[in-house]
Amino acid sequence: MKRLLRTREIWLGAAVAAIIIATELRAPGFGSLRNLMEVFNNTSILMILALGQMAVILTRSIDLSMASNLALSGMLVALTNAAYPGIPVPVLMLMATGFGLVLGAFNGALVWRLGIPAIVVTLGTLTIFRGLIFVIAGGQWVNADQMTTDFVQYTRIPVLGLPLLSWYAIAIAVGFFVMMTRTSIGRAIYAIGVNPTASVYAGIDVGRTKFLAFCISGALSGFCGYLWVSRYVIGSVEVANGYELTVVAACVIGGISIAGGVGSVAGALLGALFLGVINSALPVINISPFWQMAISGAAIIFAVVLNGRTNKSRGRLILKSAETVK
């Protein structure tokens, strides 16, 4: 399986590279290091969110509330920053992360303790969180002039040529890699995704593991709330509206199986980068935004077909190779 996964990730990496090269031929300069760093920076938030979503999807769940969580946490720190400009930004970052974690824990608790399917829980909280933004902001926006310089700069300060935003994504990716491959929570997440029953018998608390996965996705959503508001210098009800589906798409394209248990950090990152590169490349070669959506959509279906095929050849289905024999 590892080899198959590797191949898939290599294929995805090759696809990303091919798009970059093809665009470079049409629009010289797209493939320059400078521009690629820009694309990476633009995709950072998506990559972080895709990692959080991956943790949840691996446990056979889904978190549809990530974008709403992001928007609510972002609004919270934007309002705080506007009202109390003296609070240092790192504290605000922690606040966003912590608040997001609480929202994620709420999702997780409902899934764990009440046994409600994750898709239902997070579909509900998606709306609730979005609605709460109205409540706390009174329907107002937080604009650039209300934010402190630090608040805006903490995603922009360049370190070794890359903006801090990119570094956050890199740090979280490294941390995630360690967590998924080297800690018992990572192992538990994979195990319950592949075989929940066997995991129960092995002494793993399936409900608690799911709960933790939701806490992780919630905390990352909250952190991204700050990143988003700082990067786009706006806090509003509309922030990241519908973005949860882009996040799920990145995971699916990255080869994370919706059925749980299969997927890797590299896959999630490449899935996000794939979407990021397409979204930057198409305008450069003058393709209308409508086509961009269609192409992203086609990529998702293609990825699912590819995943379906690899699953089949691994003999998961009862009538495994009924189709492939003929």
Add this chain to the structure above:
Amino acid sequence: MSTVNATDMDDARPAAAAGKGPILSLRGITKTFPGVRALNAVSLDLYPGQVTALIGENGAGKSTLVKTLTGIYLPDEGEIVIKGKPVALTSAHDAFERGITAIHQETVLFDELSVAENIFLGHSPRKRWGMIDWKAMHERSKSLLAEMGIGHVAPDTPLKELGIASKHLVAVARAMSIEAEIVIMDEPTASLSHKEIEDLFVLIDMLRQDGKAILFISHKFDEIYRIADRYTVFRDGEMVGEGLLKDASQKQIVRMMVGRAVDQIFPKRETEIGAPVLKVDGLSHPTEFADIGFELRQGEILGFYGLVGAGRSEVMQALFGITRPSAGTITLDGKPVEAKSPADAIDAGIVYVPEERGKQGVVVDLPIFQNVSLPSLRKTSSNGFLQLAEEFRLAREYTERLDLRAASLSQTAGTLSGGNQQKVVIAKWLATRPRVIILDEPTKGIDIGSKAAVHEFMGDLVAGGLSVIMVSSELPEIMGMSDRIIVLREGRIAGVYENDGSLDAETLVSVAADIGEEAAA
């Protein structure tokens, strides 16, 4: 039909069988998969009005053959002849059209549909404009079910409300409704109780009387000799013998299967039975069992026998912390155990090897070493960080002890054969260094060679000072392996027996089923 009894069956058997040629013949069927030749030029004949037993160890090619017959696999070479005409079965529908139907180990039916819908799915009676004729469908289901002696099952019952045995009967009804001439039964008795198997046999006999050709696949020799007329033995993808069962002894067939003689299926070993290790007192559950009390001594194999649904697995799950008992105490080595979760039980030294290896035991997508270390992670990791070297060491130690055959411990468990997967499951439990190991149906569905290995291994376990609780529905296994036997019936202990040679199987069966002396005789 419900009045058919065993004597009628036995008398009627040879009558329909005599003097007819095969209805279906396989000639020189070969099927290869990348790296494996699953079937090598095999032949097989099925005769109308006869039950042919297909016998072979796991991996002998039985499942591939069934899939070839049901149109799921297309053979690479060879021909399939039905009623003298060579045919190509290119799809499941094709096989169905030719009158071939299969009843699988895990019934392939639809839980959410009604009994009648299951029986007539794909060939339901129609009215004008292709509308389903529900009335005709229910009437025909009703008469079919009545004919089979299960008239008490209403055709509009949702299938999910039936037990596994009744589901099998519905599958048989389906076979009868399509007027299949060839019925394949792939381990139909695997999850049935003694009584349910008897009912199924009555039905098989009905099908035989009806002139159907039946292919019966089972691991259990007593069943094969009870119900089958002919046998065909497969070994390593080849047909190694066939003939009439009345001309072949069990020993001869076993020799064909394994290619060597297996003299002793249950290795007798002498162990010193020591002081009590586990004491269970008054263990009760609101719905599943009540007032369970027993002692397990060091080096002892304690057998739990009973019918399916007697509460055996439920008691074990309570010992293991999966379900919470409502009352009672569990004491291990004199210390009270309060298992609120499997993790607690594992830490206390009680482990449970569940019945369904695939569903409950192996994590197929994880590498072997991660499977082995899974329940020991709390010991092999520090502060939540895994120690991969330690995991590998643990996995190597225990898989070597069990003689696991794998190219690498990093390969996924799903790539192993059934027998080797079983070893991975056992290795992972041994790696937790338990005091008490609970084996739930340890040899269910595995071949006779692997069975012997598991039994021998149980002997090693108790010789090493462990205590074993074995839940089994197989009488020879219970009687061959246990030092003492507890019989459960309807969630209560119905009897405790020293297995000292004076105990006979009939006693156990009649106590388990609560039938009086006259019925058991």
